[in-house]
Amino acid sequence: MQANLVNFIRVLRSHEMRVSPAETLDAFAVTAALGYADRDLLRDGLAMTLAKTAEEESIFLQCFERYFGHVPPDLSRTALPPAADRVMEAPDLEDDSATDPASTLRLAARDDAALRALLAKPVMRDLVTNDRTELSLAINRAAQSVGLRQIEVFTQKGQFTRRMLDALGEEHLRRAIIELERRDSPVLPLVQRYRDILREQVRDRVEREYLLQAAGKTRQFMDAILSQTRLNAIEHRYLHRVHDLVRKMARKLAARHSRRRRRVQRGQLDMARTLRGAMAHDGVLFNTCWRGVRRNRPQILALCDVSGSVAAYAKFLLLFLYSLQDVLPKVRSFAFSSHLGEVSRLFAENPVEKAIELAHRQYGGATDYGASLRDFATLAMRDIDRDTSVIILGDARNNRGDPRLDLLRDIHRRARRVIWLNPESRRAWGTGDSDMLRYQSACHFSAECNNLRQLERIVDQLLKSTG
Amino acid sequence: MHQQTLAQLASVERIEQGFESCGYICSRKIATAVFLAFQLRKPVLVEGPPGVGKTELANTTARLLDTPLIRLQCYEGLDEAKALYEWKYSKQLLYTQVLKEQLGDLLRGASGLAESVERLHRFGDIFYSEQFLEPRPLLKAMRQDGGAVLLIDEIDKSDYEFESLLLEILSDYQVSIPEIGTIKARTTPLVFLTSNNTRDISDALKRRCLHLYIPFPSAALEERIIRSRVPDVDGRLRRQLVAFVHGLRQLDLKKAPAISETIDWARSLLLLHADSLEEDMVRDTLNVLLKFEDDIESAGAQLRQLLGPSPPASGGR
Structure with a gap:
């Protein structure tokens, strides 16, 4: 059971639940305190130690049902083949033993050595005696011996089923069936039926394991791949998955950095409060009170290029902006190509897909960085102060127009930080109509950013320095 | 804790019965949480919508165990000097x-x-x-002979820093005072933390707690609660009013009525000598259940539908 619980916790982890070793120990303590007899009690108890949010609890319940919820079916009912009546010598007999396929088989085995040998096999014995516990234990043993836990992709299902059946000794049944067929024995359908039940059970077991193990693993694998793929290469249908990833990332970043903002530094002596406090102590300045210095929360202004040349990236950059605005206070988003406009409200009011589409429609076109910077300056220049970070997401390909570097210099002077994230690789900066090298001179920080991992790293740095 | 307490907390069933005798009808899950909290010496983090009996759980446990309840109400800016x-x-x-x-x-x-x-x-x-030491709730709970129930109410209202302060107390049941040394709990107190989920509690704190989510109760459970709290309401009215409240919770409201509101409403109906739900009376007393004008309006508009499926409402007179 211990191994079982550990394995269950591994399954939970693969379903994106964070379970620490300490919690694993707690889970063991829970099982020790509650025992295994009452399944619902155990489920509630484990849920309390392992699941920490309502969301995790629903994952937990789902996994628990899949993992421990399997009740082996009653073999004596399912085992009764539809054609049983035909096999029975005396179908009208009320006697239970006669209608029971097990006794029929035993009867037939009396003068059939091959059948007798078959009935002596452990797996057949479990099937015939309808010993469900023993059978599921045997199946679990087989699962362990073939390493069913390793299952990762659905194509392995057949292979594992086969190997488990072999481990269970299904070949005896198969051979017996061939033999019985040859002799055209009346008990043939019975034995066939038992074989089918066994196969069904094993297939179920493999399926359950697949759902448990592979679903989580596949997702982890996907996430790892997606975060390393160049953003423009990610297919549109993964947009939602990426959105989840980005959201998770943004949330993580926000959680890590929101605490820094709250820190209050000790500032000047607050004379009035100190004196008032001292009255209780006969005017002795016993306790000194200090005026706190509360840091202004950093403001982030983000500009995103949505023109044709970066269309594939823009989708994800907008996605990122959208998520950032969702989790951080004081983020204003702007979209631009030939002109620029604020999309903060658009983002706040619409669901992500719609918002991105709208931003594209309103601001898409040929790029003109000069005009866009001018628009930005009229819209937001006076809001830029020393607590403001300006992030520009774009390829700096200006169609040989006036870059208006003077405006960016202005922004550079007023803002705490100007950060330029360029989806093109550094080598391409400054080639053709790229003004990146010139703009770079007016940025505190510029970086190549074309996959989610880079994005995360950069934003982390950014928040560290603004926090 | 003394023998009597041990006996009270010996099994999940005992706790359930004990709570019931104290007038607190709870689901099995809640009793399990208390049982585990005692067995594993772990605090319980209770979450759930307002008014489902989170605070009451701690109150009742203290009553059941006949130990003092030490309560710490959290708020923004709560610090060591006030809590410890x-x-x-x-x-x-x-x-x-x-x-x-x-x-x-x-x-x-x-x-x-x-x-x-x-x-x-x-x-x-x-x-x-x-x-010269003035003990505040947390230290008081540590120094209480014979154990105590410590309730840290609305932890989500406190600052992050305060959560870190709790870590030592909740995992080792001890308090370090630089000038004196470490004070260890004489008897491990039973600790309940409640949260209304206005912000996420830090992982470090969550990891140290058992996590109990109390949802709105099922109709059957709520009926039992009403029966225990307002015993004078007769069975049919009780069924009707619980069904009505459950209907209300399905609506898209700013604040769904909680158990405490159902109890209040049952009491009001009793005072008005109602023996069945009538539209006019329900409309007049809706403000007991709903606390926002918008909610009252939107529920009022759908009142007939909500009362609809119970024909005895009109025929019961």
């Missing part, structure tokens, strides 16, 4: 004033500053001893 301990500054000051003479005697004859300080040192930290 504080030095009794005035007392310290008063004593130094009173003992001035004594000090003079003590220091008389000492040659030079060095010797005076040396003499003072001999008296150690008299002014920073337990006599």
Whole structure:
């Protein structure tokens, strides 16, 4: 059971639940305190130690049902083949033993050595005696011996089923069936039926394991791949998955950095409060009170290029902006190509897909960085102060127009930080109509950013320095 | 804890019965949480919508175990001095004033500053001893003989820093005071933390707690609660009013009515001598259940539908 619980916790982890070793120990303590007899009690108890949010609890319940919820079916009912009546010598007999396929088989085995040998096999014995516990234990043993836990992709299902059946000794049944067929024995359908039940059970077991193990693993694998793929290469249908990833990332970043903002530094002596406090102590300045210095929360202004040349990236950059605005206070988003406009409200009011589409429609076109910077300056220049970070997401390909570097210099002077994230690789900066090298001179920080991992790293740095 | 407490918490069933005898009808899950909290010596983090009996759970546990309930209400800016301990500054000051003479005697004859300080040192930290310590709820709970139930209410309203402060207390049941040393709990208190989920609790804190989510109760459970709290309401009305409240919870409301509101409503109906739900009376008493004007309006508009499926409402007179 211990191994079982550990394995269950591994399954939970693969379903994106964070379970620490300490919690694993707690889970063991829970099982020790509650025992295994009452399944619902155990489920509630484990849920309390392992699941920490309502969301995790629903994952937990789902996994628990899949993992421990399997009740082996009653073999004596399912085992009764539809054609049983035909096999029975005396179908009208009320006697239970006669209608029971097990006794029929035993009867037939009396003068059939091959059948007798078959009935002596452990797996057949479990099937015939309808010993469900023993059978599921045997199946679990087989699962362990073939390493069913390793299952990762659905194509392995057949292979594992086969190997488990072999481990269970299904070949005896198969051979017996061939033999019985040859002799055209009346008990043939019975034995066939038992074989089918066994196969069904094993297939179920493999399926359950697949759902448990592979679903989580596949997702982890996907996430790892997606975060390393160049953003423009990610297919549109993964947009939602990426959105989840980005959201998770943004949330993580926000959680890590929101605490820094709250820190209050000790500032000047607050004379009035100190004196008032001292009255209780006969005017002795016993306790000194200090005026706190509360840091202004950093403001982030983000500009995103949505023109044709970066269309594939823009989708994800907008996605990122959208998520950032969702989790951080004081983020204003702007979209631009030939002109620029604020999309903060658009983002706040619409669901992500719609918002991105709208931003594209309103601001898409040929790029003109000069005009866009001018628009930005009229819209937001006076809001830029020393607590403001300006992030520009774009390829700096200006169609040989006036870059208006003077405006960016202005922004550079007023803002705490100007950060330029360029989806093109550094080598391409400054080639053709790229003004990146010139703009770079007016940025505190510029970086190549074309996959989610880079994005995360950069934003982390950014928040560290603004926090 | 003493024998009696041990017996009260011996099994999940015992706890369930015990709670029921104290007038707190709970689901099995809640009883399991209390059982585990006691067995594993872990605090319980109770979450759920307002008014489902989170605080009441701690109250009832204290009543059941016949131990004092020590309550700490959290708010923004709550700090060590309010939650853990504080030095009794005035007392310290008063004593130094009173003992001035004594000090003079003590220091008389000492040659030079060095010797005076040396003499003072001999008296150690008299002014920073337990006599001058003002225990606040957390320390009180640690020092309570025979155990206590500690309720840290609405932890989500406190600051992050305060959560970190709780970590030592909740995992080792001890408090470190620099001037005195570590004070360990004489008897491990049963700790309940409640949260209304206005912000996420830090992982470190969550990891140390059992996590109990109390949802709105099922109709059957809520009926039992009403029966226990407002025993004079007759069975049919009770069924009707619970069904009505459950209907209300399905609506898109700013604040869905909680158990406490259902109880209040049952009491109001009793006062009005109602023996079945009638539209007019429900409309007049809706403000007991719903606390926002918008909610009352939107529920009022759908009142007939909500009352609809129970025909005995009109035929019961």
